[in-house]
Amino acid sequence: MASGVVFTLVAALAAVIGAAPATGHGGIPAGFEDLPVVSVIQPTDLAWTPDGRMIVTSKLGDVRIVDAAGNLIATPAIDLGPTLCTNVERGLGGVAVHPDFGVSNNWIYLYFTYNKYGTCNEFTPDSPVNRVSRFELPPSNIIDPSTELVMMDTPYLRRWHHNAGDMEFGPDGYLYVTIGDGGHKGEADEVDFLTGKIVRLTDDGDIPPGGNAFNGPNSVRCNVDGVPPAGSPVGAECQEIYTLGHRNPFRFAKDPDSATTRFFVLDVGQDVWESIDEVTVAGADYGWPSREGPCAFGSNTDCAPVAGKTDPIHWYEHPSGGGAAITGGAFVPTGVWPAEYDGAFLYADFVLGHIYKMDTGGADCRLCTPPTSAYQHNEWAEANTVVEMAFGPYGATQALYYLDRGNNEVRRISYVGNANRTPIADAVATTPPYGATPLNVSFNGTGSFDPDLDTLTYEWDFDDGSPIDTSATPSHAFTVAGVYDVSLTVDDGNGATDTTSLRVDAGNFPPVPTIITPAPADEFAVGQTLTLTGSATDPEDGALSDLDLSWEVRQHHNVHYHPFLNPTVGNNLTIDAPEPEDLASTTNSNVEVLLTATDSWGLTATVSEFVDPVLVSATFDTVPSGLDLTVAGETLTGPSVQTMWENWTLPITAPSQQSGGLPYIFGNWNVGGSAARDITIGSSPSTYTATFQQTTRLIPGTASITEGDTGTVTLDIPVTLDVASNLTVSAQWTTADNTATSPTDYTSASGTVTFLPGDTDEVVSITVNGDDVFEGDELLVVPFHTPTNTTIGGVWGLGFGAILDDDPVTITPGLAIDHEGDAGITTLEIPVTLSNPSADTITVDYASVEILADPTIAVPGVDYVGPLSGTVTFPPGETLQTVEVEVIGDTDFEPPAYLGEWAILSFSNATGATIDPGFFGLGIAIIVNDD
Numbered sequence: 031m032a033s034g035v036v037f038t039l040v041a042a043l044a045a046v047i048g049a050a051p052a053t054g055h056g057g058i059p060a061g062f063e064d065l066p067v068v069s070v071i072q073p074t075d076l077a078w079t080p081d082g083r084m085i086v087t088s089k090l091g092d093v094r095i096v097d098a099a100g101n102l103i104a105t106p107a108i109d110l111g112p113t114l115c116t117n118v119e120r121g122l123g124g125v126a127v128h129p130d131f132g133v134s135n136n137w138i139y140l141y142f143t144y145n146k147y148g149t150c151n152e153f154t155p156d157s158p159v160n161r162v163s164r165f166e167l168p169p170s171n172i173i174d175p176s177t178e179l180v181m182m183d184t185p186y187l188r189r190w191h192h193n194a195g196d197m198e199f200g201p202d203g204y205l206y207v208t209i210g211d212g213g214h215k216g217e218a219d220e221v222d223f224l225t226g227k228i229v230r231l232t233d234d235g236d237i238p239p240g241g242n243a244f245n246g247p248n249s250v251r252c253n254v255d256g257v258p259p260a261g262s263p264v265g266a267e268c269q270e271i272y273t274l275g276h277r278n279p280f281r282f283a284k285d286p287d288s289a290t291t292r293f294f295v296l297d298v299g300q301d302v303w304e305s306i307d308e309v310t311v312a313g314a315d316y317g318w319p320s321r322e323g324p325c326a327f328g329s330n331t332d333c334a335p336v337a338g339k340t341d342p343i344h345w346y347e348h349p350s351g352g353g354a355a356i357t358g359g360a361f362v363p364t365g366v367w368p369a370e371y372d373g374a375f376l377y378a379d380f381v382l383g384h385i386y387k388m389d390t391g392g393a394d395c396r397l398c399t400p401p402t403s404a405y406q407h408n409e410w411a412e413a414n415t416v417v418e419m420a421f422g423p424y425g426a427t428q429a430l431y432y433l434d435r436g437n438n439e440v441r442r443i444s445y446v447g448n449a450n451r452t453p454i455a456d457a458v459a460t461t462p463p464y465g466a467t468p469l470n471v472s473f474n475g476t477g478s479f480d481p482d483l484d485t486l487t488y489e490w491d492f493d494d495g496s497p498i499d500t501s502a503t504p505s506h507a508f509t510v511a512g513v514y515d516v517s518l519t520v521d522d523g524n525g526a527t528d529t530t531s532l533r534v535d536a537g538n539f540p541p542v543p544t545i546i547t548p549a550p551a552d553e554f555a556v557g558q559t560l561t562l563t564g565s566a567t568d569p570e571d572g573a574l575s576d577l578d579l580s581w582e583v584r585q586h587h588n589v590h591y592h593p594f595l596n597p598t599v600g601n602n603l604t605i606d607a608p609e610p611e612d613l614a615s616t617t618n619s620n621v622e623v624l625l626t627a628t629d630s631w632g633l634t635a636t637v638s639e640f641v642d643p644v645l646v647s648a649t650f651d652t653v654p655s656g657l658d659l660t661v662a663g664e665t666l667t668g669p670s671v672q673t674m675w676e677n678w679t680l681p682i683t684a685p686s687q688q689s690g691g692l693p694y695i696f697g698n699w700n701v702g703g704s705a706a707r708d709i710t711i712g713s714s715p716s717t718y719t720a721t722f723q724q725t726t727r728l729i730p731g732t733a734s735i736t737e738g739d740t741g742t743v744t745l746d747i748p749v750t751l752d753v754a755s756n757l758t759v760s761a762q763w764t765t766a767d768n769t770a771t772s773p774t775d776y777t778s779a780s781g782t783v784t785f786l787p788g789d790t791d792e793v794v795s796i797t798v799n800g801d802d803v804f805e806g807d808e809l810l811v812v813p814f815h816t817p818t819n820t821t822i823g824g825v826w827g828l829g830f831g832a833i834l835d836d837d838p839v840t841i842t843p844g845l846a847i848d849h850e851g852d853a854g855i856t857t858l859e860i861p862v863t864l865s866n867p868s869a870d871t872i873t874v875d876y877a878s879v880e881i882l883a884d885p886t887i888a889v890p891g892v893d894y895v896g897p898l899s900g901t902v903t904f905p906p907g908e909t910l911q912t913v914e915v916e917v918i919g920d921t922d923f924e925p926p927a928y929l930g931e932w933a934i935l936s937f938s939n940a941t942g943a944t945i946d947p948g949f950f951g952l953g954i955a956i957i958v959n960d961d
Contacts, residue, residue, distance in 0.1 A: 044348040056230035056414030056445065057384075059482055061368075063451040064411065064628040067440040068102040070094050072596075073433040075124045075196070076421045076440065076779040080132050086440060087140070087431075089121035089660070090114075090596065093172045094385040096440070108165065108173035115143045118608075119185075120583070123160075123195030126205065128233060129614040136166045137233065138173075139181075139205060141195035146183065151827075152609075153679075159256065160184040161192055162207055164234070178358045179233030182207075184224050184254035184269065189213020191611065192278040192298075192591060196418075200284065200291040204509040205239050208270065208279035208295065213611075215319035215663050219275045221267040224256040224316060228279065228295065228309065229270040231789060237269045241921055242351065243313035244271055273309055275301040275316040275339070281418060282309070283359040287373055294343070294375060296356045299323055301614045302330055305342035306357040306377065306388070314340040323347075328614075330400040330666065341396075342878045344388055355380040355517065358432060366421065366428045367445045369405035378416035380431065381590050383418070385432075411443065413802040424767070450522065453480040455530040457490075457518035460503075464633065469508045471534055473902060476520050484522035491517045492534075502705070511537025513631060533633075540635040543627035553644045554607035555676035555713075560641070562603040566627030574627055576601035589613050594621065607643075609678050612660045616645070616673045643869050644676035647715040657689055657722055667764075668720070674711040678948050681708050684720035693725040695819065697757050701772040726820040727752045728761050728783075730794075730829030736836045737801030743777070746793040747812055749783050759785040763794055763812050763829070768807035770833050775799060783814070796831055798929050804837040806870035806942050823894035839943035840865040841874050841902075843935065843953030849960040851919030859912040860935060862902050869943060872904040874938040888957050894918060898935065915955040923961040930958040 058064045068101070072089040079085070082098030091111030095103045108123055124141035131137060140163055147156035150695050161184075167176040180437065187193075192210035200206055203380055211218040215806070218226025221244055230242050235253065246265035249257045252268035279699040285292040295307040296901035303323025307316050319341040320326065324341050325333035335341060338600045359377035375388040381471040387410040394404035415436035419430045429444035456477035463471050490499040492506050493514040499506065508514060517531040543566040564573040575600075583595035585608050585772045595605055610616045626636040650659050652668035659666050660683040664673070683706040685698040696705035700719040709718060731748035749761060764780040766773065772778035777797040785792055794812055802809030812829035814822050844861035864872060878890060895916040902911045915933050924931060936955035937945050945951045 032174050038492045044823055046648045056576055057409075059410065061445060061447050062411070062440060063481060063891060064413070064443045064444055065408060065447055065452055067100065067431065067442050067773075067813050068096055069438050069439060069828065070102070070433075071438050073120075073417065073435060073438065073440060074122060075418050076420060076422070076431060076433060077125045078125045079127055079138075079556045080282045082423055083171070084422065084440075085125050085127070085138065085858060087125045089123070091122050093122070093125070093173065094142070097171075099724060102607065103171055105172070105643075107167060107171050107653045110140070110142055111470070113145055115145050117150050117219060118190035118592055119149070119157065119193055120190055121194055123198045124207075128204065129199050131167075133430075135451050136165045136168055136339035137164050139164050139197055139323075141197055141207065143187070143193065144183070147186070152190060157188065159186055160195060160209065160212075160743040160849075162197070162205075162231075162235075164354060178236065182224070182253040183256055184209055185213070185217075187212045190608075196275075196281045198277070198282065198284045198293070200230075200293075201289060202238070203233070204289055205233060206291075206293065207231070208276070208282055208721070210278040211276070211279070211318065218277065219320070220316045221274065222252070222258050222265075224270055226273050226274060226276045227295075228273045228276065228282075230272040230312075231270065242269060242272045242313075244269055244537070245275075253583035265344040271315065272312050273307075273314045273774040275314075275318045275321070276521075277318040277322070278354075280357050281359055283375070285361050285373075286421075287361070292788070294359055294361070294377075296359045296377060297342070298355050298357065299348070299351075300328070300612065302328060302348055302894050303345050304348070304354050305340050305598055306356070306359070306375075306381070307340070308343040316340050316342070324396070324401045326416055333399070333401045334397065337900065342403075342838055344392075344407075345401075345407045346407045347400060349382070353381050353590055355590065358385075358416040360421055360430060361418045362430075363421055368901045376410060376419065376430065378413055378419055380415055380417065380435075383412060383414050385410045385413045385416070389729070395649070397593040407550045413441075430642035431758065445822055449523040450484075450526050453484070453486055453520045453526040453528050454478060454521045455518050455520045457530050457532050459532060459534070463516075463533065464539055466507055466539075467511050467537045469534070469536040470505060471474055471508065473516070473518075474503050475520065478518070478528075480520075480522050482522065482524075484524060486520045486522055489519045491519075491522070493517070495579070499812055508534060508536035508688040513538075515895040537631055538629070538631045539569040539635045541566045541571070541574055541629045542634055543626040543637050545623060545625050545637055545639045548623060548639060548641045550639065553642050553696040553744070555644050556607055556678045557930045558606050558607045558677065559622075560605050560623075562564075562605065562623060562625070565601075565624045566625075566635075568627075568629040571630050578628050580626045581624070584622045584624070585611075585619065587611050587619045591622070597626070609680075610643070610675055613664045613672065614681075616643075619643070628879070640898045642704075644712050644713070645925060646674045646676050646713065648672050648674045648711060649715070649717040649733070650682070651717060651719040652684070653719060653721040654689075657694060657720070658687055659684055659720060676711055676713055679708055679710045681706065681716060683707075684722065686725075694754045695725050697721040697723045697819070722757070723755050723757050723819060724753055726755050727757065727760060728785075728814065729819060730763075730814050730823040730827065731821075731824070732830040734834055735798055736834045738836065739797055740800050742777075743798050743800065745796040745831045745833070747796065747831050749792045749794060749814070749829065751785055751790045751820065752823070754788050754790050755785065755819060758787060759818065759820045761814045761820065761822060763814045765796060765815055766811045768809040768811050769809040769830075773799070773811075775805075776810055777806055777831055788912070795831060798833055800836050804835055804839050804866055804868055806835050808833045808835070808870055815851045838865075839868050839872060841872070841937065841940055842948060843876075843937050843941050843951065845949075845954050845956070846960060847930070847956040848914070848917065849958045850893070850917050851960065852921050853919045856917040856919060858933075858955040858957070859914040859915055860915060860955055862913060862937070862953065864904055864909040865946075867907045867909055868904065870905055870942045871906060872942045873940070874902050874937050874943070874945065876900060876902060876935045876937050879934040879936050879952075886930075886932055888955075889931040892918065893924075893931050893957055894931070894955070898933075902937075913953060917955070917957050921961055924959050930956045 075733035084096040092106040117845040120143035128137040194208040216222035258266035309784040323345040357380040366370040393402040514534040584591040662680040846858040849878040933955040
């Protein structure tokens, strides 16, 4: 719904604001004065040539030259407008001058939004790019377009804002360029995108010798399309990047007193912080998009430093209920102003309307809530809508110049010390300065201001031949129809004067414009075509033509606005309705349509209509509740109800995360699609629910089976999930040999094990081949891989299957008999045999058994060397081993002679076989008495 209509007259604007001070330039420290230099439509940047010329760029594409005498040259040096996209924040944004200008070259450098693909779209591959080009500026002040050297293009621009585009040559002789994130924060900290960066180039667009932050074997040039070219290696890095992690580094300032590269970068924040980054080291990451200012994105409490991220050197928080935008900054060169200013840093805020001095003495409490820097945020001067600040030549010294975008001015702050300062004249009409003759108009000059508080005198010239009026608040009758340029000159009595003027139309009334569409009750959806239709009548001219109409569209956001359609002559114009700048702006943004009519006398009148977006409620939820989602770059905890704009297409992501110490992975959206997808907001409230799964682990198990003598048997290896899933879980598997081999012992196989939602137990079945050959127990393994909706745990992600051999091997201890002899040692070898060969190593332990009370038992140490113990080992394939018994010979008769004496060995602890129980599992050496 339209939120109001405002009627203004350009010629009578002063009457609307009454007798209040006319400018925001009155607040200036003692000893300084702030004066206008020249007027340039929509100025964006300025720089100087060594011969004293000032270069001022205009958003619409003009490069304007102010000569050394301070005169604005009427003809632009070049007009890039036909090649640019100038919608909303796009256009000609930056200029730099080569340090050897006028000596070895005449090069200047421009940063502009180039209509590379023939459209000024958003979010399409044919959207425009930001370009850096070099041109030659000759003494004639006319740039030949053919001198352009294209040095670099950014990626195509997703959005119409966050262009940045400041440029400076460092003391190293290289060109530094700030590039905003293009309104699409995702790539600001990625090394394969030239958005959200500061880049560094040689003066002809090459990479400096030694490189920038990324110069390894995986680095490539990205200057053609702002990304690695086709065919680049995976993970390629852009060689142009100097620093990264910037949001909208709108301006930066070089420290003129530093012999090495030192910049302060002014990075415009989103909703919480404005930042000043100190840039001295290549490769520093300043944190965007995960960080804003000194804190986590969007926070003023989650502010602990993060490893790998570089904090700003200074920051300030947005005022409660309002916005801020840091848009200009400059170091004070040593010796230019009083000593207390040597090396000081000044910065301006576009929204807050001040220039600030960054003084030491801040609380420097990094972990306080909110955190504070080591510097103070001190108001220094009033200055409206500043978009650039820089020190430049002023007589024999330098002064601070700044661009006032709202008033289309280049202004200069100079130090005058105790010298008299120029007053500021302000003239307003307190009754309408138009109408039938005789026209009586009342004027008021009391809004004029003297910075030294001197008493002012007034001189009014009514431009009709009447005497000068010295009243502060005169009235005057204009009796003859015509346009009069009424001027007011104020004099401070100390030799300083200032003059301003306003227009009076005697015998003429302003036109009456009417906006037909959009109508007061209209609302818009994102991308909807809005037709701008209007008319105007004039009391003197009647109906005005379409050529007498001019349209402007502004997208308001919080306490500021972005130009959406620059003033355009005509009627029945069409625009595509914008999307919100970000999630936080959906409830405090709308569109203002302004129609200006101009009559044949040149008198104008403007009406405006506010058009609101169609607001739609959208709920973002998670199952289980309380998990995080990323919506349009913001982190939301489900459930979260958000106000959206109808037909807004935005990205949503359900990231893997931990909650309560438990890991969760994405399962599905109730609207379908992958974890990261785009949605388009419809016309009715909707809910977008991401179902997450607590991360499961698929654990392969172990199983064994007896092989059998013939045919096949099935070995089922269990596979389990540690947590039941509401998703289908699967993994692929393939058998692999270990001590069991395929196809002799089993049939190799592969497949997929699948768990339906709620299941936790499955098996993998392997076919095992039976045989009657003893091979011992054998092992096969089953590797699991390529999991879906799970991870693989267990022992190295392997399942194990044991094939138990049921063809037994027996160990049979034997008997050995021999005479003892009369002296020395006789060796008896007790045989130990296997029933059949084994594929494995077989072992069995033995030890002698002493039964001293039995006279038939040999005595160790008397009858044989002992006691005996050891291990018998059968290598694979062998079936016979022996145990040696060393018999001690003697001449004594030891009955009973017919039995001899027995050395008995007990066998035990067999591996891979069993012991034949035959003679109680004993081996026997019989020592026959030969005495």
